[in-house]
Amino acid sequence: MIEVTVQVNGAPRTASVEARKTLADFLRDDLDLTGTHVGCEHGVCGACTVIVDGRAVRSCLMLAVQAAGAEITTIEGLANDGGLGTLQQAMWDSHSFQCGFCTPGFVMQATAYLSAHPDADEQEIREALSGNICRCTGYQSIIDGVLLAAQRSREA
């Protein structure tokens, strides 16, 4: 077992893990952060996307031991004082959710993308989210929500 300490949503967290444990399972099983969802477990669906050192990554394609010392943001880290962040509120207002399984991955990917590309247009947002799969196929309302968040952030 290997001891791993990471900074998650601003707080240091430590656990001992096997080398083969993915960051996704580490977050869910060892740190009880079950907001990060595990879908395909081989890097196709995007449901497990989290932000590591400022970049969106698939937490099922990274080992927990590789995250030692990293700064990680998960879906649990986006709410402000229990309320919704700008992107979350815009997605709520746009009905960007159906069953909700893919939602944390979409929200984390969109968060990373909008922070680097605040002026993104619809085509760019579609491309940025092309690695996330929604099996309810509710893509249109997801894109609408992200576009609305970008617009609200620019106007704020």
Place this chain on the structure above:
Amino acid sequence: MKLPYVEYEAPTTIAEAVDLLAEHEDEASVLAGGQSLIPLMALRLARPAVLIDINGLSELSLVAVTDGRVAIGAMTREYVAEDSATVSDAAPLLAAALPLIGHEAIRSRGTIGGSLAHADPAAELPAVALALDAEFAVRGRAGERVVPAADWFEGYLATSRRPDELLTEVRFPVAAPGTGVAFLEIARRHGDFAIVGLAVSLTLADGVISDARLAFAGVSDVPVRVAEAEDLLLGERPSAELFAEAARVATAGLDPPADLNGSSEYRKQVAATLVRRGLQAAADNADERQ
């Protein structure tokens, strides 16, 4: 699925990594960005006994221009190369291909060396490396060996890297003045592996083609360079007729694999269309760069 049990080593120097490879050889897999290896392990298509994680080898993350070559360290992440002004100035074909690799989250972790060592024939970087005659620097206990791209790709997911060697750096020639490039691919959706992809580089001198490079992704078990079509273009002036003839010659010998995304015949037709479009796009942006 969860990953199978595996031993884990995290060397901090190249020498240490090379020693570990010499010790474990075929039993070990080198873990770079993990965007191909980890899925292969999850699907039990790869069962290494030991992972040798080279993410701690910071000297393998670099982009530097020396002696007419752009040297890219094997651990350089794809997003870093994508954002590099040096890469876009000196290796525009590589810069054109990078944004097409997987999705943004894949490029956050995926590495230049990892993709080229994995050698998926449908991936973008192998076609770019072959088109540009890149050189692969590998390190073993005996020292460094440099392998030309023409000798690197040996088969499906197979390269001439020996089990006790580590890919440390890939060197691309700096594009000559008057060079135009294009990387085109047809895929079902953005970020998927190409059904067919094409890397094109054309250099124009006084309106005449002085260098032409064409390499396909997704038409064989290795990336495919088409020398006959390149020779046909040399010394000619760009025209739609010339490019149509090049497309015919470039695809005449192809026998692409069939799968659920397309038949062999369909792939061949897509390949010809990409040659025409790619040559035209490269010729147009060669004019702009002159």
